[in-house]
Structure formats: C-alpha cells, structure tokens
Amino acid sequence: MSENNCDFDLVIVGAGFAGMYMLHRARGLGLKAKVFEAGSGVGGTWYWNRYPGARCDVESMQYSYQFSPELEQEWEWSERYSPQPEILNYANHVADRFDLRADIQFDTSVERAIFDEGSSCWNLTTSDGETCSARYCVMATGCLSSTNLPDFEGLDSFKGDKYHTGQWPHEGVDFTGKRVAVIGTGSSAIQSIPHIAEQAEHLTVFQRTPNYTIPAHNRAMDQAYAAKVKAEYPAMRARAKTMPPGMDITPNMQPALEATAEERQAQYEAKWAEGGIPFMGAFGDLMLNDEANNTAAAFVRGKIRETVEDPAIAELLSPDNVIGCKRLCVDSDYYDTYNRPDVTLVDIANDPIERLTPDGLVVKGEAYEVDAIVFATGFDAMTGTLLRIDIRGLGGRTLKEKWEEGPKSYLGLSMAGFPNMFTVTGPGSPSVLTNMLPSIEQHVDWIADCLAYCQENGHKQINSSQQAEDDWVSHVSESADLSLRSTCSSWYVGANIPGKPRVFMPYLGGFPMYVERCNDIAANGYKGFALS
Ligand code: N01
Numbered sequence: 001m002s003e004n005n006c007d008f009d010l011v012i013v014g015a016g017f018a019g020m021y022m023l024h025r026a027r028g029l030g031l032k033a034k035v036f037e038a039g040s041g042v043g044g045t046w047y048w049n050r051y052p053g054a055r056c057d058v059e060s061m062q063y064s065y066q067f068s069p070e071l072e073q074e075w076e077w078s079e080r081y082s083p084q085p086e087i088l089n090y091a092n093h094v095a096d097r098f099d100l101r102a103d104i105q106f107d108t109s110v111e112r113a114i115f116d117e118g119s120s121c122w123n124l125t126t127s128d129g130e131t132c133s134a135r136y137c138v139m140a141t142g143c144l145s146s147t148n149l150p151d152f153e154g155l156d157s158f159k160g161d162k163y164h165t166g167q168w169p170h171e172g173v174d175f176t177g178k179r180v181a182v183i184g185t186g187s188s189a190i191q192s193i194p195h196i197a198e199q200a201e202h203l204t205v206f207q208r209t210p211n212y213t214i215p216a217h218n219r220a221m222d223q224a225y226a227a228k229v230k231a232e233y234p235a236m237r238a239r240a241k242t243m244p245p246g247m248d249i250t251p252n253m254q255p256a257l258e259a260t261a262e263e264r265q266a267q268y269e270a271k272w273a274e275g276g277i278p279f280m281g282a283f284g285d286l287m288l289n290d291e292a293n294n295t296a297a298a299f300v301r302g303k304i305r306e307t308v309e310d311p312a313i314a315e316l317l318s319p320d321n322v323i324g325c326k327r328l329c330v331d332s333d334y335y336d337t338y339n340r341p342d343v344t345l346v347d348i349a350n351d352p353i354e355r356l357t358p359d360g361l362v363v364k365g366e367a368y369e370v371d372a373i374v375f376a377t378g379f380d381a382m383t384g385t386l387l388r389i390d391i392r393g394l395g396g397r398t399l400k401e402k403w404e405e406g407p408k409s410y411l412g413l414s415m416a417g418f419p420n421m422f423t424v425t426g427p428g429s430p431s432v433l434t435n436m437l438p439s440i441e442q443h444v445d446w447i448a449d450c451l452a453y454c455q456e457n458g459h460k461q462i463n464s465s466q467q468a469e470d471d472w473v474s475h476v477s478e479s480a481d482l483s484l485r486s487t488c489s490s491w492y493v494g495a496n497i498p499g500k501p502r503v504f505m506p507y508l509g510g511f512p513m514y515v516e517r518c519n520d521i522a523a524n525g526y527k528g529f530a531l532s
Helices: 017-028 069-074 084-097 187-199 223-231 233-240 261-274 277-281 290-307 311-317 384-388 436-456 466-481 511-523
Strands: 008-013 033-036 110-116 121-126 131-139 161-164 179-183 202-207 213-215 329-331 343-347 353-357 360-363 366-369 372-375 390-392 421-423 462-464 529-531
Touching (some): 069 233, 179 187, 187 202, 187 329, 187 372, 213 261, 290 311
Parallel strands (some): 008 033, 008 131
Antiparallel strands (some): 110 121, 360 366, 462 529
C-alpha cells in the first residue's frame, strides 16, 4: 500500500477461520499484514473447544471454505458432521497450504488498540508488551471466544479438577473412575455429557434450563453424496446463499397450522429422522407464530418422554419455552444418557448452586461430592472479546463507553467513531444465526474489497457515519422484534452475563437480504461511510 506511515497496512486480531482468510485476501491485495493470535495454533473456536464430543452441527460439506475450488475439491471429510479434531486439522491444512503461519504471531493477544488521529494509524499493544501500528485493524475475534465462568461462591476452594468446555486441555481428560459434575445444558454440555457419562464413575448434571435438542444422526460420510456435492459445488454454494441461514436446506414454507395434526406429525417425524438444525424448517412459520412453534415443541417433548424411562426425569428435561429461541442443540444420544444408572440430573432452576466447597457443590443444602467439575457455562458472546480489549477511537472514546447500552455498529462490520477498524461477523451481522464459514467469507471479501477501494482512491480513513449506524441498529432491532427468537433469555440477548445490556445482538433479516444490503452499499461508493 502506498505512502503508509504505519508499520503495517493491516493488523488482524485472531487466526480462526476469519483471520486466516483475511490474511490470505490481504496478501492478494499486496498489503503488509500481520495476525496476532492468543492461542498457540490456528483454528479459533476449534482450537479452544476440545471437549469430548465436540463437533460441528452444520454438515461438513457446507461448513468449509469456498474461496479455493482446489481446496474444496481435494479436502475429504470423513463424517456427515465433522468432529472438532478434523476441523482443526482442516484449519491447519489451510494455514500450511496458503503459507499463512509466516505472518501469524501466536501466543500473543492484542490488549490495546488506540486510534491516532494525526497519522490515521491504529497503535496496538500486545500481551508481551510490544507495540506496532497499522492503518487498518480487522477484529477477527470470533463470536463465542470469551468463556463465561460464573462467579460461584467458593469457586477457588474446590480441590478437584475444574474444566471449562471452551478452554479444554489439549492433552485431553480421562474421567475414568471419577465422579464428575457438569454445570449447564447448552450445546457444549449436550455434546459432551454422553461422552463424559461413558467414562466417569458417576456423572451429575446441574441443569438450570432444559434445552431442545435434535438427534444429529451422524454417520460416516456417504462417499457418493460427497462426490455429488463436489461435482456441483458452485451450484450448491449458490443455493445456500439464497437461504436465510446461508445453508443449502429445503425448508417447507407451509404454515404449521394449515396442516392437519396427522400431516404435522408426519412432517416432524421426517425432520426428526433427517436430524439436526433443519428440523426448524419443518414449517415456514415456526419462528414467527407462537402456536405454530408450540406444535414443534410439543413433538420434541413427546420424543423426550418416549426416550427417557423415568417420567420425572423426562419432565425435568422438557423445556416449556419456544423451540429455537435459545440456540437449538444437536446431539448424539443425549436423552438416552439419562437412562444410565450412573447419571443423575439435578434441577437448579429454582434453587441455584449455593456454593462450591473443597469436595464439590451444594444445592438446597445438599452436598454433591465430586472429583471434577466441568463448566459448560458458555460465553460472553459477540461482545465479550472485543470489550476485553482497550479499544479507543476518535476523541479517545472507548468501545466500552460506546457500547454501554449494548453493541452498536453499521452492518456488524464497522463502528462509527472507530475509523479503519472492521469486525468480522460482529454484532449486528447475521453471523451466529447462519452457517459461520460463508458468513465469514462474505465479511472478509467485503472488507478486502473496501480496503482495495480505499487504496485505489487514495483514502486514508473510512468511518461509518453516525446516522448510517443508527439506522442499521434500528433495523436490526426491528427485525429481531418480528421473530420469536428475541423473546427468551438467551445469550443472543446477553441474558447469560450478569449486568450485560439486553439487546438482540445478531441480525435476523437473513443472509440473502444482508448480503444484498452490503453489496448495495459498496456499489454506491460505500454509502453511509465517510471516506477521507
Ligand atoms: O453455552 P450456552 P454453550 N448456574 O450459553 C448454564 C455454539 N456451539 O457453550 O440456559 C447454572 O448455550 C446455562 O443455563 P441457562 C452454539 O451457538 C456450537 O453450550 O442460562 N447454570 C446453559 O445451560 C451455542 O449456542 C456447537 O439457564 C449456568 C449453559 O450453562 C454456543 O456455542 C457446539 C450458569 C450454557 O449454555 C454456546 O454453547 C457447542 C450458572 N450460573 C457450542 N451460567 C456446535 O456447532 C450458565 N449456566 C455443535
């Protein structure tokens, strides 16, 4: 990049799928780029989340990069839904294949990013005390990258082993002969519980809110299917981009209540047999109409009662809220696990964990002695990682101040008052409501094109206007109000973190509408941005 008075054209924070592809695109533009990564390797979420049973719940043939047709053709996935080690192998393969490591500094977090108005550079300070400057800063920090460890009384007094699913030891954990507690029943817990139960002497699950989960029906990759997809990959990717979640699925658009009870039952059975997230595509209005939603919820509750032998346990495991409001889970043998004699479910909905003691946990005055505790307690999602960095924009205003009442951004890509900084899949973008990889690629491509535009036109600064941001924030909020998704206490609204402002953070308008808006803005000279 010409006449750059900063050390780098671009600093990228994070070497997950977003940061890696951003680096690849930056190199293609001839930019001098550097990546800082807190972990010792690439892969982001798949680097950290190594708990037993961790796997992606988007099908392997779709949860992959599409920027390189050769990569797409040559890589072979072994299962319908990829396990974490295989996705991490893929990330490492991509890093090697495109020689990305040369520009990634591992074991280094960015702790401070301060915009210098005189030079239009971002001045960055890393965890090892080093400083550097960059014209542009891309925060590829992930949506679920800051773990949430609740501040239980006596947390430090526990003498046994403590694990968080999002920071799992790389060498793995052997629970053989151990009494284990799992706190939480979200996606991470639901995936890990059947595996931990297999190993542990006894597993006790502490459940605050039951979750709906749909069987994955995972299996070895059907080679004929993989070959068929590869033969027509571009067409499949193109179809996926026309669907709100950015996945090639074929939802039934019929309203649930227009079908007879028998038709509904048959449709839900078919979707249950298909497995996974597409279950919510059984009918077109499941996230729009409470009554319609309840037909799907009732079906799943019926499945829980069919599977779990003890009616009292089945009742405890049955959610009574909107299905799909909290992130739908996908499992292998989750409900069956509660038929094991060595698994206990403890309901803490009304009686929270009182405290941890040297020997275990106390609920309602009753002590549960365990050797290990697994905290499957989730993440400070979407904003947590960004807010842990001391980010200061124009006039020294901190991101913390700007986001005091909840995250505000233009397109989930840029924050007014923070010029030359971009977020990949930030709050206000469809991100976590879509297949993350296509969403990441779309953001990175948009940012790369924007940087090229600035370069070609001699702009040193790009900053979203306050008006454009305000309008987008209102649009994000109005879109959320149309869906049942915004009606419950989920991490989408920050409800899992005490004191976090309640704002529905991702954009619910769907991938195609969002992409159209981004493209339109770019085609019109980056409408809503001030370029100077
Ligand atoms: O976290 P969660 P997660 N006392 O926040 C409970 C993605 N993901 O790591 O519901 C007691 O969903 C909390 O209870 P409640 C996916 O997007 C994807 O499981 O708040 N319990 C809840 O049960 C997912 O949604 C994949 O009442 C406490 C649990 O901990 C996201 O990551 C796999 C508590 C946290 O569940 C996060 O999933 C895994 C407390 N103080 C994850 N605090 C796949 O692709 C929290 N809890 C398959």
